[in-house]
Amino acid sequence: MSVPTDLASSVRVLAFDIFGTVVDWHGSIVQEMAQLHPEVDGGAFARAWREGYKPAMARVMSGELGWTRIDDLHRMILDDILPRFGLAGLAEAERAHINHVWHRLHPWMDSVEGLTRLKRRYTICTLSNGNIGLLTNMAKSAGLPWDCILSAEVFRAYKPDPATYLGVARVFDLAPGQVMLVAAHHEDLAGARACGLRTAYVERQFEFGTSDPKDVSPQPGNDLHCESLVALADVLGA
Amino acid sequence: MSVPTDLASSVRVLAFDIFGTVVDWHGSIVQEMAQLHPEVDGGAFARAWREGYKPAMARVMSGELGWTRIDDLHRMILDDILPRFGLAGLAEAERAHINHVWHRLHPWMDSVEGLTRLKRRYTICTLSNGNIGLLTNMAKSAGLPWDCILSAEVFRAYKPDPATYLGVARVFDLAPGQVMLVAAHHEDLAGARACGLRTAYVERQFEFGTSDPKDVSPQPGNDLHCESLVALADVLGA
Numbered sequence: 001m002s003v004p005t006d007l008a009s010s011v012r013v014l015a016f017d018i019f020g021t022v023v024d025w026h027g028s029i030v031q032e033m034a035q036l037h038p039e040v041d042g043g044a045f046a047r048a049w050r051e052g053y054k055p056a057m058a059r060v061m062s063g064e065l066g067w068t069r070i071d072d073l074h075r076m077i078l079d080d081i082l083p084r085f086g087l088a089g090l091a092e093a094e095r096a097h098i099n100h101v102w103h104r105l106h107p108w109m110d111s112v113e114g115l116t117r118l119k120r121r122y123t124i125c126t127l128s129n130g131n132i133g134l135l136t137n138m139a140k141s142a143g144l145p146w147d148c149i150l151s152a153e154v155f156r157a158y159k160p161d162p163a164t165y166l167g168v169a170r171v172f173d174l175a176p177g178q179v180m181l182v183a184a185h186h187e188d189l190a191g192a193r194a195c196g197l198r199t200a201y202v203e204r205q206f207e208f209g210t211s212d213p214k215d216v217s218p219q220p221g222n223d224l225h226c227e228s229l230v231a232l233a234d235v236l237g238a
Numbered sequence: 239m240s241v242p243t244d245l246a247s248s249v250r251v252l253a254f255d256i257f258g259t260v261v262d263w264h265g266s267i268v269q270e271m272a273q274l275h276p277e278v279d280g281g282a283f284a285r286a287w288r289e290g291y292k293p294a295m296a297r298v299m300s301g302e303l304g305w306t307r308i309d310d311l312h313r314m315i316l317d318d319i320l321p322r323f324g325l326a327g328l329a330e331a332e333r334a335h336i337n338h339v340w341h342r343l344h345p346w347m348d349s350v351e352g353l354t355r356l357k358r359r360y361t362i363c364t365l366s367n368g369n370i371g372l373l374t375n376m377a378k379s380a381g382l383p384w385d386c387i388l389s390a391e392v393f394r395a396y397k398p399d400p401a402t403y404l405g406v407a408r409v410f411d412l413a414p415g416q417v418m419l420v421a422a423h424h425e426d427l428a429g430a431r432a433c434g435l436r437t438a439y440v441e442r443q444f445e446f447g448t449s450d451p452k453d454v455s456p457q458p459g460n461d462l463h464c465e466s467l468v469a470l471a472d473v474l475g476a
Contacts, residue, residue, distance in 0.1 A: 133410045136386040148374040
């Protein structure tokens with residue numbers, strides 16, 4: 001894939017979606033549940049947990065709930081789904097431990113290498129609905145070399161609210177077109193594009209596990225489409 | 239200096255003041271001004287600029303000014319002092335360039351080594367009145383290996399407002415006593431202590447230049463008193 005030189009040089013900040021784009025939430029949860037509760041279908045459990053995520057954020061953004069961090073939304077959803085998986089009896093300490101799995105998610109194989117290369121040429125930051133503490137703990141455990149951790153918690157709004165995308169540009173005193181969102185989700189990229197950001201789609205075919213591959217065919221509108229973060233570093237010359 | 243084991247092990251996050259504690263604002267500004275405007279007394283210029291800092295933040299915290307980032311406060315003060323130094327005629331581009339010197343401040347000699355060691359054992363973050371973009375640019379240019387950049391901009395309050403110190407504990411879901419503020423300024427440390435944080439004073443005798451050494455003798459109340467960030471790593475066993 002050839003990249004116009006002006007794109008690579010006009011972009012100054014790369015903002016990364018995290019869950020699914022940089023780290024493998026599905027595989028990480030399946031792996032932890034296999035150790036903690038091998039009797040549970042870890043894939044179904046991970047998907048059920050993740051399915052509660054957008055509705056929970058929508059309740060915050062509609063004003064039905066006051067500002068609530070993802071750690072607390074994750075916990076509400078967890079408490080809700082546990083009975084469905086025969087785990088209604090889990091004690092507080094184990095619930096808290098499982099809820100923190102989101103702080104311990106593993107990076108995709110190419111993430112650390114790709115980010116390390118991209119960091120040489122660009123400012124690299126998170127732009128995640130995850131809270132700051134979660135993202136910081138994850139960075140330490142996964143070895144993600146962020147220059148800066150930005151989050152819905154900083155902007156008090158969840159993606160795809162424009163306050164998040166425009167907030168990144170504002171933090172760095174840049175025009176929106178000098179910021180590129182990197183994500184594996186078209187809705188997120190569309191939100192960024194509508195605010196004038198550049199966008200890069202990353203294929204994460206197995207976000208929902210190897211038995212349920214995602215359609216990762218190119219869609220129009222994005223500036224870049226790449227297989228991995230290493231491929232993104234290649235096309236951006238980093 | 240011997241440190242109680244329970245202090246080193248109960249603290250989880252080290253939050254660092256930046257200007258004067260981790261980076262040498264005075265020396266860096268003197269050096270840049272010597273290149274840009276050798277006719278100006280760089281030391282007097284640096285001090286005049288810095289002296290405007292607390293009054294400007296006080297105007298924000300009193301509500302006289304709406305929320306204003308340090309980049310913008312620095313610029314207001316700069317515009318105010320330039321005529322005093324014979325620089326009333328500076329064009330916009332040069333004013334903007336000089337204002338960004340705060341993004342390019344040099345670390346004290348021990349800062350990178352000390353932080354790199356402390357990062358192995360603790361989560362290390364900034365807690366500065368500087369804005370996020372300034373702190374991120376500084377970290378890239380100075381090689382400061384933060385786990386997370388926290389700032390007055392995140393909490394919408396300037397130190398020593400309790401919202402900043404307690405905000406760090408809240409971000410990481412910790413009790414205040416599990417967070418330690420590291421700073422070269424007693425007022426900052428007193429604010430943190432009043433919120434229940436642990437505190438470490440760092441001697442920066444030449445914060446205002448070698449010709450104007452600061453009194454760095456120990457004062458009561460701080461948990462630790464050390465010569466440098468390497469010495470802090472030593473006493474905390476990192």
